[in-house]
Structure formats: C-alpha cells, structure tokens
Amino acid sequence: MKIVVHTQYFPPEIGAAPNRLSALVQGLTSAGHEVTVLTAMPNYPMGRYHPGYGGLVRRENHNGSAVIRTFIYPTQSAGMAKRLLCYFSFVFSSVVLGGLLLDEPDYILTESPPLFLGISGFLLSRWKRARWIFNVSDLWPESVVRLGALKPGLALRLSEWLEAFYYRHAWLVSGQSSEIVQNIKKRFPSVPTFYLPNGVDTQNFRPDCGTPEARALLRSKPGCLVLYAGLHGLAQGLEQIIEAADQLRDDSSISFVLVGDGPVKRALVTEAEARGLTNIKFLDPVPQDQMSALVAAADIVLVPLKMHIPGAVPSKLYEAMSSGRALVAIASGEAADIVSRNKVGVVVAPGDTQGLTRSLLDLARNSSYREQLGVQARRAAIAQFDRSVTIARFVRCLEEQLRVVSPSKLGLQTQNDSGPSLVTNQYDQSQGSESRSA
DSSP, rough: OEEEEEEETTTOOOOOHHHHHHHHHHHHTTTTOEEEEEESOOTTTTTTTTTTOOOOOEEEEEEEEEEEEEEEOOOOOSSSHHHHHHHHHHHHHHHHHHHHHHHOOSSSEEEEETHHHHHHHHHHHHHTTOOOEEESSSSSSHHHTTSSSSSHHHHHHHHHHHHHHHHHOOOOEEEHHHHHHHHHHHHOSSSSSSOOOOBBTTTTTTTGOOOHHHHHOOSSSSEEEEEEEEESSTTTTTTHHHHHHTTTOOOOOEEEEOOOTTTTTTHHHHHHHHTHHHHOEEEOOOHHHHOOOOOOOSSSEEOOOSSTTOOOOHHHHHHHHHTTTTEEEEHHHHHHHHHHHHHOOOEEOOOHHHHHHHHHHHHHHOHHHHHHHHHHHHHHHHHHHHHHHHHHHHHHHHHHHTOOOOOGGSOOOOOOOOOOOSSSSSHHHHHHHHHOOO
C-alpha cells in the first residue's frame, strides 16, 4: 500500500498535529507500507524557518519514510492577511511541486486545519488518481467563527462552501473526536467517516518518566507545581491561568509554569510582568522527546480552552492521563466528559476563574487525592486511548479497502469511489468499544 500524508505541520515542529501524524506515519511504515510525507518547511510555532531550512523544495527521511518539503511563507502574525498568505503559499507549492515529485499512491490523507489545504489535497488526489482521505482535527470554519477570528460575510460563506465540497468529494473523512464525527454525520449523513482519536503513546508518557533535569527546570521552590505545556494561542484562553496565578499570588504552596510558544505568548508575559507575578514563569518550547519528562514532573496539569469549541479535545489531555497526573480541564463538551466519566481530574467551566482557583487549591492541599486521580487517569489512558491501538485499527481499514478495486485507478470514475465499502461508520463501532471500556 502506498499512502501520502499531506500536512502543513510535521516534525521537527512540535504540537498535536505533528506528533499525531508522525505516529501515524510510523504505524503505517511498521506495517510494511510505503509512506511519503508532503509537508511544509518547518516554521511552527515560532513563525520562522527552523535552522537549516528554507527554499522551494527539500527531500529528507523520517524514520524510514520519505519526506518532501515545499515552500511556505512563515509567520506568527495573528493578522488575517499574513495568515492567509502563509496558508495559501503552501497550498500552491504543495500541489505544484508535490504533483511533480509524487508517484501515484493508493491514498492521499490531507490534514485539516488549515481548511484551505484541502484544495491542494483534492487536486492532488485527482492528478494522482488516489483515494482522498480528509482528516479533520478541528472543525473549520466553525471554531474560527466561535473564536471571533472570522466574521459573517463572503469569507465565511466561501469557507463553508469549501468545507462541504471536501466532505462530499473525499473518499473518507476521519475525525479526531467523537463530536467532530457526530457533527459531520449530522450535516452530511451520506459521508463515510472514521473515528481516529488523538490518543497517546502510553509507553512514552508514563508516571515514572520525571527526571531530575525536568524537575530542576520546572521547580524553583517547594510546593505544588501546576503545568501548562502547549500552544500559546487564541483557543487556549491562557489569560485564565494568569488570572488564577494573580488570585493565588500570596499562597506560596502553588506555582505555575507555562511551556511553549505561540501568537499570544508575548502578551501573556507582558501581562504577568505588569501584575508583578512571581509565582508564574514561562519557558521556551521543548523537543517532543523531552515532553514526557516535563509532564511527569508536574503535580497538576492544566488543559485549558477559551470556550466550548465543538470537537476540541486537546492532545495534552491524553498525555496528562497517560503520565498519571491529576488534571484540571477548563473545558466543556467532549473533553470535559472524558475527564468526568473516567474520574481523572476536575472540570471547570471556561471563564470561571474563581472555580479554577478553588479547584487548584483543593488539589494542592490533598496529595492523596491527586495520586488517586493519577492512578485512574493512567488506567483510562491505557484502556481507551492507546495510540498504537487506534492507528492499527485505521491501518486495517485501509488495507481491507485496498482489496476493493478503485474505479479511478482504471480511469472509469472521477468522483470519490463511493467511499469505503466495508467500514462506513467506524465511529459508531469505536464509540461502542470506548463506552464498554469506560
């Protein structure tokens, strides 16, 4: 089986999408399949090229898989014009250069967001006569509208049209959360879907991964350490953590550490300094292979969202669970349900800083309760969200479908081959098994 993984984000970039797709590539390669990654020059989340990268095209190898990198205009700006230039520069370069350099695969899997990458994914699938899988990790444009980054008008109507076009023309739509799949099935009942959760490498993220170096990096004084590690963006609502740190400034038993980068980090640092907060510190992003040690070295892990965004289940939730850490989820919807159903932490409504402060105090003062939550979290992560299991299920689906002759490969059809003939509602099956495991 030959498959192209088409994504704007891939290691050495860090974050949920690069980590998840790297694991998927590794799973496909380990199963004996030929994988090519078509991705951008690495620039995320700093908004500038990683050292040694740049230019129009570059070939490299990632753990046995071929990687083709093409041009992107890098930026960390939150401004619409520069963001669109960033997105469309890779849309254009990936379809032109990718089309020239790629062989004909059996499948092309395109990662969304950004939503616009579906343009090149669709065109490449027609050019190469491949089955197109549209992988949705965030519901664009809905989530962008909820965050206030996109207003009603022509741009929104165009984005909604693109979204519908992709769903109707993809051979398969995979979704990273139950809410995403439910949302798509409700609006597009005939679209074949597959539930492919983020999950976590339970062998890498373990309770015993904390190292002296990680503890020294995080801790400057004794007490309960509260960690956030991830993107500093609009959707995370990290100003809630600044507010909680302010309310707890006189409590020497609690300190906060925020690890990562993103478009709002500078504003967060400035706000913390303006308030004179000494109980919070900011650290630069760390390589993914060091993240498990940081998470295991914390006492409490924060999983924040600014508001309810349908389908949003941060990957850091699974990493905290697998690391056996007590967690506080500032969330609603599916993320909150996972925490509550499995009894792995405390749920606080987005915007409820008083509730956040109380929850942190309660956990900080009760180490035995934190330990109990951590044990339950580790157990749930292994039972329900082991990434190797979810990837293996996805690989089996693709292998089974490959036995069904693709009409487009014979030049007989240019639509979506009518979708998978054996598994058209894997979401329902996975939901059933997940519920039994809970």
